[in-house]
Amino acid sequence: MTMVLAAALTLPLTGVAEAGTGTPEAGNTRPVTDRQLLFFNHAYGVLDRETADAVEHSAYLRDFANFQVRTTTGADGQTWTGRYLMGRETYLELLGVGDVAGQDGTLGSAGMGISTERAGDLPTVLGRLRDEGVAEPVEFGQTRDFGDGVPVPWFDALLTTTQYDAFGAWAMEYRPEYFADPRGNTEPPGHPGDVGRERYLSDDYRAHLMRDVTAIRLGVTEGDLADTLPLLRAGGFDVRTTPAGGVTAQRGGTTIRLDAVPRAEAGLRRIDLSLNRPADRHRERIGRSTLTVGPGSTAVWTFTTGPATGS
Template sequence: MGIEFNHLYVTLDPDTLESIARSEFISQEFCTISRDTVKTETESWTGTYLRGKHSYIELFPPGGAEGLREGFSGLGFNSQQAGDMDIVRKKIRSLSETQEILSDLQVRETEAGQVPWFHYLSVNPAERGAFASWLMEFHPDYLAYKNIELTREGCFDRAAYLKTLETSETSLFDDISEIHLELTVSEQEELAFLLQGFGYESSGGGDGTTYHSDRFLIRVYQTVSPRYRIRRVVCAIADRPHPEKTFTFGKNARLNLGRSLAIWEFG
């Protein structure tokens, strides 16, 4: 079974979001950036997308999707092969028979009509809660519609998927390797069940808990009433000359660009 981190979203105040969207450094050096509206058969949302070669960051203004308020955030993962979602579901059921598991099919509106997009699974889903985490398994019809080929091993290819969205090959942003969260007790419990279903290991230390797979790490700090759920995002960047500098965007976003990593801080 192979589960990968796919993308995250953060809801920012409008001034901070516009500052990022207008930045020449972001659009010309850091990544491909676009503002898109996505429609499904049941809902729609409008976000600003910072696309790397293997993952992306989705930024919303309050109300960019129904129910979103400043600081609301989420993490999306994807399965590599068909059937992995069923394995995750069974694993979560073996951990607890009382956890509510929601799974359904998301259908996307396209110029060719409605196309099955991906199956998704989440644990104890709330009605557009302050924090969300879910697993996606992309539907073969959508991969065919976008002409996305699987790898030789028959696995979903994140880079091939993002290439269909015209991701720049020369931008700095490559992938996301680490995320720091501030969550309530119940939010952390629900995320922990999902990550255990993926096969993540966990360890405690200091005032937080670390969950990790071979190439991805999540650090969770418990807070009674966090303002922003996603506080830090560590990105791997391309090995090419670039400025080592801190960029500030509005009141709630900062990008610390180092030699081999770029670290976003929110809130």
């Protein structure tokens, strides 16, 4: 999913919105009255090579989470290699510099997918985006190749723009063809129209400590922040500005915080996690990041932004 933005540049588009579709306003941007349509699905971040390699080879993370390293082939044969920590409804995708080609593989690049839980909600998001002033949202479909050379429809998605500095967010809705393919290892629907995150992810998280992402904090440029705001509002998040000029978006179970920073300071900063059971305090240094688990049923993972010393 890391290549979702690049895929949008290569697949047929219905339109491209201009960058900078809005700017944060003081306080609560507007009353939240509409039904929540989008929920935090996952985020990815491109880390320095030392940290990415430490994540990949960490014995602790393999015990802590439903963890895997895989190379994925998406639309037009684009590939990327990620380190994945999967929870019940949410997951993380961590990459190193160069693990994906082009702009998306540079240090500090990041992205975030927010998804529907009910089939047919994505067109409603599209209408709300237009109400937010995005005249021509970008619509596209992503595919996944399981290794036989045949692309399987994976999800439909919406962007506010294909122009970005280092961060992009997209709305997404999983396709029925993906759920129907046994290689996706998805679960049966819990109700009619179920295209939700819990169905998409396996129950293997139960054998580990990590349960879900409860909060995430990223540094993004002002331009990327402005392009993300209409999508968050259209999804039904309660978006409020911070004193420093960033925003927090709440509702849906995961708090999203985006700090406005220069490009050199962009990237993944902090992840808060819920645990399946209480744990004693444990501090694990992983490259230039620190995962602090417990005491209790929460964990916090912090990341150092910017280039490593001497790099």
